[in-house]
Amino acid sequence: MTNSTFTAGFTAAGSSETSAASGEYRPGVCNIGPAEIARRRRAGHVGLVATVVTLGVLAAIDAPPVARLIVALPAAVATSGYLQARLRFCAGFGSRGVFNFGPLGQVQDVEDGDARARDRSKASQIGLASLAVGVTVGVLAALLPLGPPSESSSPAVVGSGRTR
Numbered sequence: 001m002t003n004s005t006f007t008a009g010f011t012a013a014g015s016s017e018t019s020a021a022s023g024e025y026r027p028g029v030c031n032i033g034p035a036e037i038a039r040r041r042r043a044g045h046v047g048l049v050a051t052v053v054t055l056g057v058l059a060a061i062d063a064p065p066v067a068r069l070i071v072a073l074p075a076a077v078a079t080s081g082y083l084q085a086r087l088r089f090c091a092g093f094g095s096r097g098v099f100n101f102g103p104l105g106q107v108q109d110v111e112d113g114d115a116r117a118r119d120r121s122k123a124s125q126i127g128l129a130s131l132a133v134g135v136t137v138g139v140l141a142a143l144l145p146l147g148p149p150s151e152s153s154s155p156a157v158v159g160s161g162r163t164r
Contacts, residue, residue: 023101027110028118030088033101040084047078051137059146068141076134083126094123 023033032040051074058068084090093099097116098107110116 025099025101025108025110027112027115028089028094028122031093031099031110031119032084032088032090035102035104036090036093036100037085037088039104040081040090042081044078044081044085047074047076047081050074051078055141058141059144062146065142065144068144068146069138071141072134072138075137076130079133080126080130083129087122087126089122089126091123091126094119094126 025031051071054074055068055071058071080091090100093107096107097110097119099110100107110119
């Protein structure tokens, strides 16, 4: 599945790129500009690194499969960051009814009730997609055959086969 196929369910093709470039708020489509997009992308990077490091540590200490489910959390963070950057839509801003196309931290309120409802809907979609990917990664991590090989899976060395 390509990125454009995955994101097609969230926006009309190309509409979010145009909005972010022009600095135009579009309800349920685009609510952040370049500075906020870069911040979401960095959050995705941090979440991805945290996912890999967490799984590596859990594998190194031979954690039981159920403990490896914890990688779902940083994986969901990574997914959320990358989705928000790609979609040019901040789920948190959508939930709060604000948008920002200026410097970091300078949000403006969304006045229209219908626009706020569309933003909340998009925020929920991003949250659910992030949760789904996080849970999937966590389950896959739990199912990975990590740890030392069992004795029954390694060939037994009985002897050299020579006698004197």
